[in-house]
Amino acid sequence: MSLVSEVTPPAAVVPEGGSAATLKIGPINPAVPVVLAPMAGITNMAYRRLCREQGAGVFVSEMITSRALVERTPGSMLLIQSHPSESVRSIQLYGVDPKTVREAVTMLVAEDRADHIDLNFGCPVPKVTRKGGGAALPWKRTLFRSIVEEAVRAAGDVPLTVKMRKGIDADHLTFIEAGKAAEGAGAAAIALHGRTASEFYSGNADWNAIGELKSAIASVPVLGNGDIWSAEDAVRMVEQTGCDGVVVGRGCLGRPWLFADLEAAFRERAGESTHHSRATPSLGYVAATLRRHLELLSEFLGDESHASRDIRKHMAWYFKGYPVGGDLRSQFAQVTSLQHLDDLIGMLDLEAPYPGIGAEGQRGRQGTPKKPALPHRWLESQELSADEQCTVAAAEIDASGG
Numbered sequence: 001m002s003l004v005s006e007v008t009p010p011a012a013v014v015p016e017g018g019s020a021a022t023l024k025i026g027p028i029n030p031a032v033p034v035v036l037a038p039m040a041g042i043t044n045m046a047y048r049r050l051c052r053e054q055g056a057g058v059f060v061s062e063m064i065t066s067r068a069l070v071e072r073t074p075g076s077m078l079l080i081q082s083h084p085s086e087s088v089r090s091i092q093l094y095g096v097d098p099k100t101v102r103e104a105v106t107m108l109v110a111e112d113r114a115d116h117i118d119l120n121f122g123c124p125v126p127k128v129t130r131k132g133g134g135a136a137l138p139w140k141r142t143l144f145r146s147i148v149e150e151a152v153r154a155a156g157d158v159p160l161t162v163k164m165r166k167g168i169d170a171d172h173l174t175f176i177e178a179g180k181a182a183e184g185a186g187a188a189a190i191a192l193h194g195r196t197a198s199e200f201y202s203g204n205a206d207w208n209a210i211g212e213l214k215s216a217i218a219s220v221p222v223l224g225n226g227d228i229w230s231a232e233d234a235v236r237m238v239e240q241t242g243c244d245g246v247v248v249g250r251g252c253l254g255r256p257w258l259f260a261d262l263e264a265a266f267r268e269r270a271g272e273s274t275h276h277s278r279a280t281p282s283l284g285y286v287a288a289t290l291r292r293h294l295e296l297l298s299e300f301l302g303d304e305s306h307a308s309r310d311i312r313k314h315m316a317w318y319f320k321g322y323p324v325g326g327d328l329r330s331q332f333a334q335v336t337s338l339q340h341l342d343d344l345i346g347m348l349d350l351e352a353p354y355p356g357i358g359a360e361g362q363r364g365r366q367g368t369p370k371k372p373a374l375p376h377r378w379l380e381s382q383e384l385s386a387d388e389q390c391t392v393a394a395a396e397i398d399a400s401g402g
Contacts, residue, residue, distance in 0.1 A: 002291045006137070007019060009351075016172070020372075022244060022245070022270075023189075023221055023223075023244050023245040024221065025058070025116060025159045025161060025189045025221065026116075026157075026158075026188040027157075027159065028058065028086070028088055028115065028116055028159060028324045030056060030057055030058050030192075031056035031057075031263070032055070032056045032057055032262060032263050032266040032267065033109055033223075033225060033238070033244060033245030033246065033266060034055070034056070034057035034058070034234070034245060034246055034259065034262045034263070035057060035058045035059075035060060035245060035246070035247045036048065036051055036058070036059040036060055036189070036247060036248060036249075036252065036259075037060065037163075037225060037247045037248060037249030038060045038061060038062055038084075038092040038118070038163075038277025039062065039249055039311075040062055040063060041062065041313070041380060042062070042253070043059070043061060043062050044061070044062055044079065044297075044300060045081055045082060045083055045086075045296075045300045046293065046296035046297040046299070046300040046301075046307075047093070047158065047256070047293070047296075048060075048061070048083075048086065049083055049085065049296050050256045050289070050292060050293050050296055050360075051252065051256045051259050052085070052086070052183050052256075052259075053256075053259040053292075054256050054257050054259040055258075055259030055260045055261070055262055055263035055264075056259070056263050057259060057262070057263070058088055058090050058116065059086070059088075059090060060090040060092050060116075060118055060296040061079055061080065061091045061092055062079050062092070063092045063093070063094050063120050063123075064076050064080060064091060064092065064093055064094070064104075065093075065094050065095070065311070066093045066094065066095035066097075066100050066101045066103070066104035066105075067095070067097075067100050067104075067157030069093070069108075070100055070103045070104050070107065071106065075328055077155060078152070080108070080113055081300075082113070082293070087115075088115045088116055089113065089114050089115045089116070089137070090112045090114070090115065090116040090117075090118065091113070091116070091118070092117075092118040092119070092120055092163070093105070093117060093118070093120065093151075094120045094123065094133070094134075095119070095147060096132065096133050096137060096143075096147070096392045096393065096395045097147075097293050097392075097393060098143075098146040098149075098150040098151075099150070101119070101147050101148040101150055101151050101154075102151060102153070102154045103154075105117055105150075105151045105154035105155050105160070106154045107153065108158075109155060109156055109158050114158060115158065115333075116158065116159050116160075116161070117155055117158060117159075117160045117161070117398075118160070118161045118162070118163055118191075119147065119148065119160065119161070119162050119264065120134070120153055120163055120353065121134065121137055121138050121144065121162060121163065121164040121165075121178070122134065122135050122163050122164050122165045122193050124165065124195075124197040124198075124199075124200050124201075124372070126372070126373035127172075127373075127374050128395055129168075129197055129372050129374060130373035130374065130375065131375060131391055131394045131395035132374070132375050132378060132388060132391055132392040132395050133392065134197070134395070135164070135165040135167075135168065135196070135197035135372075136168055136186075136197060136372065136374055136375075136378065137392075137395075138164055138167070138175075138177075138178040139167070139168055139172060139174055139378065139382055140382060140383065140392075141174075141177060141178070141181060141381070141382050141383070142382075142383055142384065143384050143392070144178055144182075145181045145182075145184075146182060148160075148162060148181065148185040148186075149184050149186070150183040150188055152185055152186035152187065153186075157244055159188035159189070160186070160187060160188060161187055161188050161191065162182040162187045162188070162189075162190040162191070163189065163191040163192075163225070163247070164178055164179075164180075164182075164191070164192060164193070164296065165192070165193045165195055165196055165197055166192070166193075166194060166195060166196045166206065167196050167197070167251055168196060168197050168198065168207050168372050168374070168379070169196050169197065169371075169372060170196060170198075172379060173179075173196070175192055175209060175212075175213055176212065176213060176216050179192070179213050179216060179217055179222075180216060180217070183218075183219060183220055187220060187329075188220060188221075189220050189221040189222070189223060189244075190217060190220060190221075190222050190223070191222075191223035191224075191225055191247050192209065192210050192213050192222065192223070192224060192225060192226070193205065193210075193225040193226050193247075194206040194207055194209050194210055194224070194226040195226060196225075196372075197372045198369055198370060198371060198372045199369050200366070200367030200368065200369065200370065201250070201364070201365055201366045201367050202366050202367055202368050202369050203369065204227060205225075205226025205227040206226075207224065207226070207227075207237055207240055207241050208241075210222065210224040210225075210226075210237070210240035210241040210243050210398055211240065211242055211243070213276060214241055214242045214243050214244075214292035215242075216310070221243075221244035221245060222243050222244055223243060223244060223245045223246060223247050224237045224238070224241055224243040224245075224246050224247065225246070225248075225249065227246035228246055228247075228248050228249075228251050229251045229360065229361055229362060229363075230251070230258070230261065230360065231258070231261035231262045231265035231266075231278075232265070233251070233268075234246045234248070234262055234265065235265050235266070235269055243394060246262075248262065249364075250362070250363055250364035250365075251363070252324060253314070253317040253363045253364050254314055254316070254317020254318040254319075254320060254363060255279075255280060255281075255317070255318075255359070256289060256293075257279040257284075257285075258279070260279055261278060261279050280353075280354035280356075282351065282352060282353055282354060283323070283324075283348055283349060283350055283351070283352035283353075284348075284351065284352075285323050285352030286318055286319070286322065286336045287345045287348055287350060289318070290311075290315075290318050290345075291338070291341060291342070291343070291345065293311060293314065294307055294308065294311050294335075294338055294341055295338065297310055297311055299392045305336065305337065306339055308335050308336050308337055308338075308340070308341070311335065312332075312333050312334065312335060313362065313368075315329065315332045315333045315335075315366075316329070316333070317363050320358070320359050320363060321355040321356075321357075321358025321359030321360070322352060322355055322359065323349065323352050323355070324348065328344065328347060328348075331344055332344055332364050349368050355388065369374065375388060375391045
């Protein structure tokens with residue numbers, strides 16, 4: 001696929017050859033071993049469609065709280081919507097109570113709303129870990145295993161996977177034990193973000209831990225997550241760790257064409273032919289993609305004004321490294337409609353070439369290392385006490401990450 005400077009919707013990648021897949025998630029065999037990571041406020045149906053127009057993979061929903069789904073809240077029902085073009089409907093759930101998680105999975109399967117379900121045990125946000133949820137939960141090994149077992153049982157033939165972190169901090173690592181427990185409970189794949197909860201998104205992801213987990217898990221795929229900023233990073237992770245595929249999160253913020261790069265790189269690695277070269281989008285191509293994003297958001301939300309407000313957070317990511325002045329960037333960050341966006345695009349130098357290194361590298365939140373917020377005396381035992389059961393029950397709130 002060539003990247004053009006005209007403001008036209010990007011076309012889908014149509015490479016030659018068969019499948020570069022080395023990844024199987026139950027019956028799901030994606031064309032390339034790439035998964036879009038669930039990201040709060042980002043990976044809604046519109047963004048998943050935008051990424052799929054660029055390249056192949058498995059594209060996962062925003063994280064959905066199992067309790068909210070069981071209660072059929074309007075927000076959760078919106079987030080589980082899929083587009084008819086989504087051949088693999090992938091939904092991520094967050095939960096702390098085995099019964100509630102089971103009910104949420106049962107609902108998704110009974111109503112034929114998902115082809116793949118993922119469980120989030122990677123959220124490092126203090127308001128979640130403070131109550132024992134997210135990345136803090138695998139420390140309570142019996143509770144963790146119970147949640148995965150109940151979910152797998154309810155999922156039936158629908159593959160259920162687990163996404164987690166290394167542990168709470170360097171002194172309380174859980175990823176090997178939790179990975180083996182998930183494997184034993186019937187999970188179809190396990191994804192590991194190579195950081196602890198205390199690291200948040202700071203520093204460098206520990207890819208060695210991904211390799212350790214791969215060596216410890218014999219029967220199901222292991223996916224690696226963390227610091228994949230380019231297709232070269234993804235291939236390097238697979239070659240360095242032996243993992244079966246990659247999960248890409250912050251690296252695609254403001255550049256969904258990363259999935260074109262990823263598809264081409266994995267096809268090339270598999271010896272397949274592809275006409276795609278490294279994505280070097282002009283500012284005109286960026287503008288076209290941005291406009292397409294707003295179109296899809298408007299369709300998804302059914303409200304152009306709402307969609308315009310939602311897309312504002314993406315502006316800095318899209319224009320990273322490009323010659324867009326501060327005043328104009330501010331105007332983009334206050335866009336109110338498609339027509340307003342078109343007017344602003346008309347003020348750009350659409351012929352401006354790809355800026356190279358300036359558009360590469362890290363993006364999105366990083367945070368700083370910090371002592372994780374945990375329930376009182378949480379680390380004293382890996383079994384859940386009666387008092388802690390009440391605390392954990394309050395952790396099931398609308399939050400995401402990992």
